[in-house]
Amino acid sequence: MKTYDAVVLGGGPGGYVAAIRLSQLGKSVAVVERERLGGTCLNKGCIPSKSLLRSAEVYTNFKHSESFGIVANDFQLDFGLVQARKQKIVEQLHGGTQFLMKKNKIDVIIGHGKLTNLPVDAPYNGAVTVQTQDADDLVVAYKDLIIATGSRPRSLPGLTIDGKFVMTSDDALEMDNLPSSIIIVGGGVIGIEWASMLSDFGVKVTIVEYADRLVPLEDADISKELRRLMMKRGVTILTGAKLLAETMYANNQTGTVHMQVEHLGSVKDLEAEKALVSVGRQANVEQIGLEEAGVQVERGVIVVDTCMLTSTPHIYAIGDVNGGLQLAHVASHEGITAAEHIAGETPHSQALHTIPRCIYGRPEIASVGWTEEQAVAQGYEVQTGKYSFKALGKALVHGEADGFAKVITDKKTHDILGVHLIGPHVTEHISEAALAQFLQANSIQVGKMIHPHPTLSEIIGEAMLAVDGKAIGM
Numbered sequence: 001m002k003t004y005d006a007v008v009l010g011g012g013p014g015g016y017v018a019a020i021r022l023s024q025l026g027k028s029v030a031v032v033e034r035e036r037l038g039g040t041c042l043n044k045g046c047i048p049s050k051s052l053l054r055s056a057e058v059y060t061n062f063k064h065s066e067s068f069g070i071v072a073n074d075f076q077l078d079f080g081l082v083q084a085r086k087q088k089i090v091e092q093l094h095g096g097t098q099f100l101m102k103k104n105k106i107d108v109i110i111g112h113g114k115l116t117n118l119p120v121d122a123p124y125n126g127a128v129t130v131q132t133q134d135a136d137d138l139v140v141a142y143k144d145l146i147i148a149t150g151s152r153p154r155s156l157p158g159l160t161i162d163g164k165f166v167m168t169s170d171d172a173l174e175m176d177n178l179p180s181s182i183i184i185v186g187g188g189v190i191g192i193e194w195a196s197m198l199s200d201f202g203v204k205v206t207i208v209e210y211a212d213r214l215v216p217l218e219d220a221d222i223s224k225e226l227r228r229l230m231m232k233r234g235v236t237i238l239t240g241a242k243l244l245a246e247t248m249y250a251n252n253q254t255g256t257v258h259m260q261v262e263h264l265g266s267v268k269d270l271e272a273e274k275a276l277v278s279v280g281r282q283a284n285v286e287q288i289g290l291e292e293a294g295v296q297v298e299r300g301v302i303v304v305d306t307c308m309l310t311s312t313p314h315i316y317a318i319g320d321v322n323g324g325l326q327l328a329h330v331a332s333h334e335g336i337t338a339a340e341h342i343a344g345e346t347p348h349s350q351a352l353h354t355i356p357r358c359i360y361g362r363p364e365i366a367s368v369g370w371t372e373e374q375a376v377a378q379g380y381e382v383q384t385g386k387y388s389f390k391a392l393g394k395a396l397v398h399g400e401a402d403g404f405a406k407v408i409t410d411k412k413t414h415d416i417l418g419v420h421l422i423g424p425h426v427t428e429h430i431s432e433a434a435l436a437q438f439l440q441a442n443s444i445q446v447g448k449m450i451h452p453h454p455t456l457s458e459i460i461g462e463a464m465l466a467v468d469g470k471a472i473g474m
Contacts, residue, residue, distance in 0.1 A: 001120075002107075004030045006342060007128055007142040009113045009288065012039020013328040014319035015148035016097060018335030023104040025343040030140055031106055032113035032130055037097045038090075040150050040320075041328040044170050047093060049193060051086040052173075053360055056200035060362070067399060077201065079178050086173075109138065115145070115289030115315075125314040126293065144314045144342045147295075147302065148335065149288060151281035151320035156185075158245040159277065165250035165257045166275045169194065178203055179273035183257065185243050186278035187214040189359050192226070194276055196361030199235050206236040206270060208261050213239055215359065219371040219420040221386075221406055226422060229363055229402055238263050248275065283321045299323070306349050308338040316342070325352055356434040358427040363403050366430035369418030369437055372408050383411040385443070385466030387459055389423045391473040394454040400424035405463035407433075407443055414442035414467070425456055432460050443467045 006022045008015045011033030022029045036043050065072045101108050111132035116139070118127045124141040131137055153168035155161055163171040169190050178201055184191045187209030199205045207214070207230075213223040214230070214237065227237055238261060247260040257275045260267050283301045296303045296311035301323030308316045316338040319331030333350070340347040353374075359365040369375075375382045385407045389395040403423025409416055419433035436446045447464035451457055465471040 001127070001139045001141055002030065003124060003141045004028045004107070005142070006030075006144045006146065006339075007032060007113075007140055008146045008148055009128060010039065010148035010150055010319075010321075011037040011097075011108065012148060012150050012319065012331065013041045014150075014331030014335040015039065015146065016100070017332040018146050018148065018318060018339045019106045020100060020104050021336045021339035022342065023106055025339060025345075027339075027343065029104075029106045030109055031101065032109045032111065032128060032140065034110070034112045036094060037101065037108065038094050039148075040152075041331075042093055042097065043090060044173060046328055048086045048090055048173050049169070049197075050360055051089050052082065053193060053197050053362075055082045055085065056197045057362060060200045064399070077178075079201075080176070083176075109140065111138070112287075113140075114287065115293040115295075117292050128289075142314075145316065146308075146335070146338050146342075147288070147310075147315065147317040147321060148319050148331070149284040149321050150331075151283050151326060153277070154280045154282045155277060156243065156245050156279060159243075159248060161277060162250065165255075166248065166277065168277055172276055180204065181272040181274075182206070183208060183259065183270055183272045183275045184278060185275060186280070187211070187237070187239065188217070188278065188280065189215065191276070191278040192230075192359055192365075193361045194278065195230065195235055199230075199233055200362060204234075204236075204272070206272065207238065208241045208243055208270070209237070209239045210242055211239065215365065218359075218365060218367060219406060219408075219418070220373065221404075222365055222367070222420050222422050225403060226363070226365065238268070240264070241268075281320060281326055283323065285321060307341040307347060308334050309341065325355060325357070327355070327357065330355055350438075354434065354437050356430045358430065360427060363400075363423050364426045365420075365422050366426040367418070367420045368430055368434045369416065370408065371418060371420070372406075375408050375417045378417075380417060381411045382417065383409050383467055385409075385463050385468070385471070387463040387466050387471055387473070389456075389459060391462070392454070392456065392458055394456050394458070395424060397454065398424055398456075405459040407463045407467050409443045409467050414444050416441070416443055416446070416464075419460070419463075421459065423456075423459070426459075429457050429460060432457065 005027035008031045011031045111130040113128045116129045120141045127141045181204040183206045241261045241263040244260045302317035304322045318334035320326045337347040356368040388404045390401045395401040406420045408418040443464040451461040462471045
C-alpha cells in the first residue's frame with residue numbers, strides 16, 4: 001500500500017491542475033490515470049480538434065488568396081500531413097504535462113482506479129485499488145480524494161456506432177482520409193466545429209439538429225447569424241429534425257450511411273459517406289466504486305457542493321463528472337477549488353454563467369453571461385447594443401467582416417448581463433467582457449476605455465457604446 005495526502009482519480013485538465021495546486025500547498029499527491037495524462041482535452045478533444053480547425057482555416061485562406069492579391073494555383077491538401085501535425089502538437093503538450101508532474105513531485109500511476117472498502121489506518125480516510133497493466137493491483141490510501149474521471153461521447157438509443165461509417169468525435173479524430181460527404185447528428189458545440197472544419201476541407205456537410213436552432217444554448221441572434229453563414233458556405237442544415245435511429249444503417253457495398261429524419265412534418269431520406277454523432281457527452285461514473293464509497297449520483301453525474309465536495313467526506317468531484325459546464329477551463333478551476341478547500345483555504349467561487357464559453361468553428365463564437373432570453377427570465381429590464389464587424393477596419397483588412405458583438409445590460413444600472421460575439425477570432429476577445437463582469441464594471445465604463453485602433457478588439461468597446469446609441473462607427 002502506498003499512502004498520500006491526496007489522490008486524484010483522472011489526469012485530465014481538472015485532475016492534473018488539481019494535483020499541481022495540491023503539491024504547491026505542500027501535499028503529497030498521486031494521480032491515477034487509466035490512459036494518458038491530459039485526458040480528453042489534450043488527447044481526444046480541445047487540442048487535436050483545434051489543430052485540425054487551424055489546418056482547415058489555412059487551407060481556406062489559400063483558396064481565397066487571390067482576394068489578397070496572391071495567386072496560388074499549385075497547392076493541395078495532404079490530410080496525412082494534417083493528421084501528423086495534429087499528433088505532433090498533442091505529443092509535445094503531453095510531454096509538457098509529464099514534465100509538470102515530475103517538477104511538482106507528483107506520482108503518476110497508470111491504471112484503472114476504483115474506490116475500495118479496504119480498511120485503512122488513521123490519518124487516512126480511504127483507498128483506491130489500481131489495476132495496472134504490468135503488476136498486481138496496487139492499493140493507494142488517501143486522506144482526501146478528487147474524482148476527475150471526465151466524460152465520453154454520448155450516443156442515442158437504438159443507434160450503433162461502429163467507428164467506421166457511424167462515428168463519434170473520438171473516431172473522427174483518427175480518420176486516415178476525408179469523406180466526400182458526412183451527416184452530423186447534433187448542432188451543438190462539437191457538431192458545429194466539425195461541420196465548419198470538414199466544410200472548409202471540401203466535404204459536403206449536412207447537420208441534423210433536434211432543437212429549433214443551432215447551438216441552442218447560445219443567444220438566439222448568434223444562432224441565427226451562424227445558420228446564415230454556414231448555409232452561405234454550402235452546409236445543409238435541418239433544425240427541428242428528429243433522427244429515426246432505427247433507420248440508420250451502413251451499406252458496405254456502396255460505402256455509404258443511410259438514415260431517415262422527421263423534419264417539417266415529413267420523413268426525409270439522407271445518405272452520406274459517413275455519419276458523425278455529436279449529441280453531447282456523458283459522465284464517467286461507472287466502475288469506479290462510487291456505490292461502495294456512498295458517493296451520491298443523480299441523473300448520471302456526481303452531486304457536489306460549491307467546494308466540489310461530494311456526499312462522502314474527504315471525496316471531491318470536479319470537471320465533466322459533476323455535471324457542470326463541460327469545459328476544460330471549468331474543470332481546471334474546479335480542481336483548484338477542491339485543492340484549496342482540502343488545504344483549508346477559502347477558494348474563489350464564480351457563478352457558472354459568468355465563465356466564458358467558446359466555439360472554434362468559422363465563424364468563431366464566444367459568450368459570457370446571460371443570453372437576452374435568460375436575462376429577461378431573471379426579471380431584468382434589458383437594454384442591448386450591437387456592433388458589426390463590417391464597420392471595423394481591421395476586420396476588412398483580415399478579409400473576415402461577417403458577424404457582430406451583442407451586449408446585454410440592465411437598463412437601470414448599465415450592469416453587463418451578457419456579451420455575445422460571432423466573427424473573426426472572437427474567442428481571443430471574450431476575456432475582456434468576462435473581466436468586466438468579474439470586476440463588476442458597467443457598459444459605460446468599458447465603452448469609455450480607449451481601445452487600440454485598428455484592432456478587432458474595438459468590437460467590444462463599440463458594442464458597449466451601442467447600448468446607449470453612442471457607437472461612433474455605426
